[in-house]
Amino acid sequence: MPSLDSVITALPKEYLDDATVAAPDTIYTASNGTPVPHPYEVQRAGENGPLLLQDFHLIDLLSHFDRERIPERVVHAKGSGAHGIFKVTKPLDDLCLADMFSTEGKETPLTVRFSTVGGESGSHDAARDPRGFSVKFKTEEGNWDVVANNTPVFFLRDPAKFPHFIHTQKRDPSTHLTHADDSTMFWDYLSQNPESIHQVMILMGDRGIPKGYRKMHGYYGHTLKLINKSGEWVYAQFHFISDQGTDFITQEDSNNYGPDFAQKDLYGAIDKGDFPSWKLCVQTMTPKEAETLFEEQKINVLDMTHVWPHGQFPLREIGTMELNHNAINYFAEVEQAAYNPSHMVPGIEPSADPVLQSRLFSYADTHRHRVGANYQQLPVNQPRTKYHKSSFQRDGGMAFYNHGQAPNYLSSIAPISFKPRTMDVDKTHGEFVGRAVAFLSEIRPEDFNAPRALWEKVYKEDAKERMIKNISGHMENCREKEIIKRQIAIFREVSPDIATRLEKATGIKGYPGIADLHFNGTHNGMAKSEKNRTANGLKPSLYFGTNQNGAPVPNTHAGINGAKGTNGHSNGHTNGHFKGVDPK
Numbered sequence: 001m002p003s004l005d006s007v008i009t010a011l012p013k014e015y016l017d018d019a020t021v022a023a024p025d026t027i028y029t030a031s032n033g034t035p036v037p038h039p040y041e042v043q044r045a046g047e048n049g050p051l052l053l054q055d056f057h058l059i060d061l062l063s064h065f066d067r068e069r070i071p072e073r074v075v076h077a078k079g080s081g082a083h084g085i086f087k088v089t090k091p092l093d094d095l096c097l098a099d100m101f102s103t104e105g106k107e108t109p110l111t112v113r114f115s116t117v118g119g120e121s122g123s124h125d126a127a128r129d130p131r132g133f134s135v136k137f138k139t140e141e142g143n144w145d146v147v148a149n150n151t152p153v154f155f156l157r158d159p160a161k162f163p164h165f166i167h168t169q170k171r172d173p174s175t176h177l178t179h180a181d182d183s184t185m186f187w188d189y190l191s192q193n194p195e196s197i198h199q200v201m202i203l204m205g206d207r208g209i210p211k212g213y214r215k216m217h218g219y220y221g222h223t224l225k226l227i228n229k230s231g232e233w234v235y236a237q238f239h240f241i242s243d244q245g246t247d248f249i250t251q252e253d254s255n256n257y258g259p260d261f262a263q264k265d266l267y268g269a270i271d272k273g274d275f276p277s278w279k280l281c282v283q284t285m286t287p288k289e290a291e292t293l294f295e296e297q298k299i300n301v302l303d304m305t306h307v308w309p310h311g312q313f314p315l316r317e318i319g320t321m322e323l324n325h326n327a328i329n330y331f332a333e334v335e336q337a338a339y340n341p342s343h344m345v346p347g348i349e350p351s352a353d354p355v356l357q358s359r360l361f362s363y364a365d366t367h368r369h370r371v372g373a374n375y376q377q378l379p380v381n382q383p384r385t386k387y388h389k390s391s392f393q394r395d396g397g398m399a400f401y402n403h404g405q406a407p408n409y410l411s412s413i414a415p416i417s418f419k420p421r422t423m424d425v426d427k428t429h430g431e432f433v434g435r436a437v438a439f440l441s442e443i444r445p446e447d448f449n450a451p452r453a454l455w456e457k458v459y460k461e462d463a464k465e466r467m468i469k470n471i472s473g474h475m476e477n478c479r480e481k482e483i484i485k486r487q488i489a490i491f492r493e494v495s496p497d498i499a500t501r502l503e504k505a506t507g508i509k510g511y512p513g514i515a516d517l518h519f520n521g522t523h524n525g526m527a528k529s530e531k532n533r534t535a536n537g538l539k540p541s542l543y544f545g546t547n548q549n550g551a552p553v554p555n556t557h558a559g560i561n562g563a564k565g566t567n568g569h570s571n572g573h574t575n576g577h578f579k580g581v582d583p584k
Contacts, residue, residue: 009083010136019329030060082111082325083323084110088100088103088107089104089318090318092226092318093228097346099140100137100144113334114134114266115134126257133218135218145343146218147341151203152239153198153202156355157305157550165193182477182478182479191484192521194447195443197491198454199305209249211247215244219240223236223301223351227346227423228347229422233287235290240281242276243279266323275322277322283314287552287557291552293312298446298449306450337380341356341363342364347422374397377399387419392408392409441522441549441550444526451494472505472506475502485511488503489510489513492510513526
């Protein structure tokens with residue numbers, strides 16, 4: 001491991017001074033700094049009498065011990081982390097005014113946290129589960145948090161589904177079993193929400209158990225906006241492409257790995273100087289291209305279950321992320337690391353992706369509950385700007401930095417300084433005009449196009465056999481055959497071949513398709529009868545049956561300045577440049 005002086009660290013000096021002091025150079029004390037001769041001594045009324053309440057050291061010790069844990073994350077509880085550097089190799093200044101992308105060779109310190117999703121903090125690293133891939137870039141303009149996964153899509157596109165979905169990935173409220181022993185809840189949700197099928201096929205495929213965190217890609221999944229210095233903007237999708245390549249663990253082999261395998265693998269590699277790295281790449285498209293993409297190919301850039309075709313929107317390399325330093329203290333630097341997709345820097349803006357919009361609120365709310373109102377004052381979360389930061393946020397639990405005697409309002413006596421806005425926000429958004437509507441998406445034929453390409457064009461025969469075996473094995477723990485019949489019907493819409501194989505593997509005959517099915521979680525745009533069209537018999541709202549299904553509405557970008565995007569620039573890369581990237 002390199003010395004702290006040889007890397008640009010993501011942590012403040014004051015923290016490092018404390019974290020790196022050698023144990024022989026310290027004196028044992030109580031929490032108030034008073035030296036204590038021996039940590040095991042207690043005060044008693046005689047050598048065989050009761051303890052004394054005046055023994056501050058003992059009371060202090062036990063009281064703090066009782067409070068050593070903070071609530072674990074509801075999702076992504078089991079994780080590993082490290083620090084490193086992002087270095088620009090190909091500036092993105094033509095598309096984005098963010099300083100961190102401005103010049104070749106520019107370096108930005110960062111902290112990464114990888115994780116599983118559904119399990120508890122003590123769960124197994126070789127579980128079949130998506131993996132979290134979060135990066136906190138400590139830029140000179142503030143923190144940019146990328147809260148991503150190792151899959152390009154997700155199970156849902158309607159944000160209110162998220163808590164319900166996660167409940168089905170947790171323990172049964174009565175039996176307290178996970179879906180490793182009882183998968184009924186797991187498949188019940190999926191069989192009622194068929195837009196999840198693309199993610200299900202990835203999860204049950206080889207990428208469902210990556211061989212450690214070093215050998216997986218990262219995908220933001222959500223569509224963002226990049227704004228350049230001219231006020232032009234494009235839609236964007238960010239990808240982290242592993243320089244180690246990708247690898248996987250089969251379901252059968254997963255039992256041969258220790259519960260902390262991924263943590264051990266990541267820590268050990270960095271500790272011996274084998275620093276893992278990823279290329280940060282971006283796909284972009286203009287606002288007009290986004291409209292055309294839906295009109296002609298029914299791909300919705302605001303839908304987390306859809307992917308952008310790499311042939312049309314090739315990856316453009318920006319730089320390299322290298323992890324070169326392990327955490328000195330896991331709790332302080334990994335467990336307390338708090339990532340928030342609403343943390344963006346000038347030049348990066350959110351799109352109208354509804355799941356992203358909901359995450360902009362929920363992540364910060366989680367951290368305030370789990371860590372505290374002043375979680376951003378903790379060393380691992382502190383921004384590393386060159387200017388003195390100030391705000392009118394004050395007080396609250398553990399307010400280490402409270403802005404001294406500076407006014408806690410916009411004062412004319414001691415005025416605060418401001419930095420001018422670097423972009424015209426009036427030009428970075430589409431036109432959203434209309435009445436408030438109650439929105440729930442519907443399943444349509446185009447939702448099966450990308451999963452079908454995954455099956456027919458990406459998965460080879462041995463990978464197909466493994467996916468069928470993984471699914472059928474997992475379904476063995478589902479108590480309701482009706483659920484399996486419905487799920488096979490959904491697979492049949494992707495490919496009759498999948499349905500036939502699953503019927504043979506499970507011994508259960510699935511429904512012929514979803515045309516005669518009613519879903520409780522989504523509207524069925526493929527239903528033959530009107531009674532099966534709406535979710536739970538919901539009365540159709542005003543938007544229902546429109547062509548867009550939540551996609552950008554034609555001409556809402558009229559008058560908006562759109563940059564050329566990667567399609568209009570020579571980025572030097574094609575889809576085939578990065579091995580292991582899906583040709584989707």
